[in-house]
Amino acid sequence: xxxxxxxxxxxxxxxxxxxxxxxxxxxxxxxxxxxxxxxxxxxxxxxxxxxxxxxxxxxxxxxxxxxxxxxxxxxxxxxxxxxxxxxxxxxxxxxxxxxxxxxxxxxxxxxxxxxxxxxxxxxxxxxxxxxxxxxxxxxxxxxxxxxxxxxxxxxxxxxxxxxxxxxxxxxxxxxxxxxxxxxxxxxxxxxxxxxxxxxxxxxxxxxxxxxxxxxxxxxxxxxxxxxxxxxxxxxxxxxxxxxxxxxxxxxxxxxxxxxxxxxxxxxxxxxxxxxxxxxxxxxxxxxxxxxxxxxxxxxxxxxxxxxxxxxxxxxxxxxxxxxxxxxxxxxxxxxxxxxxxxxxxxxxxxxxxxxxxxxxxxxxxxxxxxxxxxxxxxxxxxxxx
Ligand code: NAD
Ligand code: MG
Numbered sequence: 001x002x003x004x005x006x007x008x009x010x011x012x013x014x015x016x017x018x019x020x021x022x023x024x025x026x027x028x029x030x031x032x033x034x035x036x037x038x039x040x041x042x043x044x045x046x047x048x049x050x051x052x053x054x055x056x057x058x059x060x061x062x063x064x065x066x067x068x069x070x071x072x073x074x075x076x077x078x079x080x081x082x083x084x085x086x087x088x089x090x091x092x093x094x095x096x097x098x099x100x101x102x103x104x105x106x107x108x109x110x111x112x113x114x115x116x117x118x119x120x121x122x123x124x125x126x127x128x129x130x131x132x133x134x135x136x137x138x139x140x141x142x143x144x145x146x147x148x149x150x151x152x153x154x155x156x157x158x159x160x161x162x163x164x165x166x167x168x169x170x171x172x173x174x175x176x177x178x179x180x181x182x183x184x185x186x187x188x189x190x191x192x193x194x195x196x197x198x199x200x201x202x203x204x205x206x207x208x209x210x211x212x213x214x215x216x217x218x219x220x221x222x223x224x225x226x227x228x229x230x231x232x233x234x235x236x237x238x239x240x241x242x243x244x245x246x247x248x249x250x251x252x253x254x255x256x257x258x259x260x261x262x263x264x265x266x267x268x269x270x271x272x273x274x275x276x277x278x279x280x281x282x283x284x285x286x287x288x289x290x291x292x293x294x295x296x297x298x299x300x301x302x303x304x305x306x307x308x309x310x311x312x313x314x315x316x317x318x319x320x321x322x323x324x325x326x327x328x329x330x331x332x333x334x335x336x337x338x339x340x341x342x343x344x345x346x347x348x349x350x351x352x353x354x355x356x357x358x359x360x361x362x363x364x365x366x367x368x369x370x371x372x373x374x375x376x377x378x379x380x381x382x383x384x385x
Contacts, residue, residue, distance in 0.1 A: 001278055005093065007034035007118075009085065009109050010100035012043045014205045015123045015149065015266060019098050020047060022271045026280060033094040036085060036101070036109075039063065045070045052076065054093055057084045085109045090116045096274065098149070099124040102207050103330050104372055107131060111365075114138045114146075121273035123149035125224040126330075130323045131368045132227030146228065147273040152221055153228055154269035155247035155260035160229070161277070163252070171229065172249040173221055174241040175300060176201045178213040181242060184304055191343040193336060201244040201264045210333045214346060215300060219311020220329075223322045226315060233315045238308070240298045245287060263287045306347045310354065319361040320371040321354065327375035328353035335383050353379045 006023065010016045011032070023030040032051035037044040038059035048056050048071055055077040058067045064080035071078055079088060082105075089097065089112035097113040098121045099106055106124035113120055114135065122128070128135055139146050148154050152173045160168075179198050180188060196213040197206060204212070211217035222236045247269075249259040262268060265284055272279065302309040307329070314321040332346035341349065357375050360367055 001029055001275070003029060003031055004095045004274065005031050005033035006096050006098055006121075006274060007089070007091075007094040007113070008032060008098045008100060009034075009036050009089070009106065010038075010098075010102065010124075011035035011047055012037040012040040013100055013102060014203065015100035015270065016098070018267050019100065019270050019274070020051065022267055022274065023051065025282065026271075026275075029280065030274060034088055034091070036088070038101075038105075041066050048074065048076050055079065055088055055091065057081075057088050059085070082108075086112045089113045089118075092116075094118065096121060098270075098274065099127065100149075102126075102205055104130060104326065110135070111138070114142055114144060117142050117144055119144050120146050121149050121270070122146050123270075125150055125220050126326055128224045128227045129220050129326045130372065131365060132223065132322075134365050134368070136227050136230075145276075147276050148224075148228055149266075149269050149273045150221060150224060151264070151266060151269050152248040153225060154272055156225065156229060156250055158260045158272065159248075159250040159258040167253045168229065168231065168235065169251045169253050169255070170235045170237055171225060171231065172237050172239050172251070173218060173225060174244070174246050174248050175215065175218045175238055176212070176244045177240040177242050177300075178215065178217075180213055181240065182301075185344060188304070188343050193339060196336075196343065200242070202266070204266075206337055207330070207333050210336060210346075211329070214307045214343070215302075215305035216307040216311060216329055216333075216346075216350075218300070219308045219315070220326065222311060223315050233312075233318075236315070238300050240300050241295065243293070243295055245293075245295055261287065307350065310347065310350055314354065317359070319359055320357075320363045320368060321359060323363070323368050323371045324354050324357045324375045325350060327372045328379040331376055331379035331383070340383055349379050349382055352382060 032053045034055050035053050036057040041063040057079045061080045068078045089109040096119045099110045100123045107127045244264040246259045251257045314325040328350040332349040335341045
């Protein structure tokens with residue numbers, strides 16, 4: 001394998017930092033060509049000094065001067081602002097984008113990378129939730145792979161290697177159940193952000209940690225899976241598996257089920273996506289079946305965790321409904337993180353926004369952008385009331 005130059009969009013986040021660990025451990029296989037961050041200038045500077053990328057982007061323009069001056073003695077080019085993200089994504093000099101920005105903000109740079117014909121290792125699930133049809137169509141036209149980094153989708157992807165055109169009967173996405181597994185609404189109504197930010201099995205950014213606590217994350221993942229693996233809504237199932245050892249499963253037409261397993265560690269799907277189709281040796285801890293252990297499975301409680309039911313509804317309806325769901329959810333999660341609304345209010349905000357914004361069965365990209373804006377404005381207006 002020749003050295004792959006990776007552009008990490010969102011390098012200061014949980015996924016981005018772990019990707020840099022993978023690069024540091026495999027310097028002959030990978031280099032960091034582009035790094036981007038929204039506001040953490042100090043960490044971006046440190047990463048740039050360590051990895052000497054060709055270019056960095058700081059989203060927050062007020063921090064440009066600090067980054068520029070701190071890297072003045074290096075060969076790293078420094079850019080700032082939202083447009084710079086797209087310009088850099090269109091650059092020639094990298095081989096693969098790792099899309100690790102959180103939320104809708106990741107969509108435009110990823111579109112640019114695909115347009116430029118770059119393979120994408122995709123952590124940013126919101127991109128597919130918002131405009132999965134367009135992303136997958138463009139990737140097909142450009143003949144570039146979208147390789148999932150999300151652990152469940154990496155599991156499915158790994159199960160499908162070598163299966164050619166063999167038909168999938170269904171896939172089963174496993175869910176840890178999050179910190180509030182088994183809890184009921186009378187408990188959830190009083191949940192505060194500090195408690196919701198404690199995930200039992202994974203250490204992740206704040207937004208996805210809250211999404212995991214509400215089960216919205218699993219709903220977004222159902223939609224993500226539909227697009228990645230070209231499935232209909234009733235081929236995607238969710239099963240709660242609190243130990244997070246089976247990362248997901250595929251059931252084929254003959255009834256045979258394949259699962260991908262291991263200890264929960266995002267570095268594994270990250271390095272798999274970056275090195276695909278190769279596997280790389282590492283020293284991560286191994287799962288041991290001989291140790292006392294029990295793997296358990298149960299149906300998700302969608303009456304309590306209604307975000308998952310709403311996402312299933314959006315998945316079924318299609319069109320711009322997942323885009324509406326996603327926009328309202330982003331507003332809801334950030335309002336919850338600022339202690340503006342309660343845990344269960346997040347669901348209400350999403351539900352009311354889905355009922356309000358006009359449904360479009362076949363949106364253009366422009367219409368997805370408009371839908372996102374309208375849904376955000378409406379959801380935000382509910383908070384100010
Ligand atoms: P995070 O919050 O830790 O990091 C987000 C990164 O995006 C940071 O580098 C930040 O600077 C950047 N960013 C934030 N807002 C931005 C904006 N408006 N414009 C440009 N850049 C911006 O998030 P994370 O946990 O690393 O998750 C990143 C993505 O990967 C999410 O879509 C998440 O759903 C997905 N994902 C994460 C995990 C995980 O274990 N963390 C697992 C599966 C999928
Ligand atoms: Mg996941």
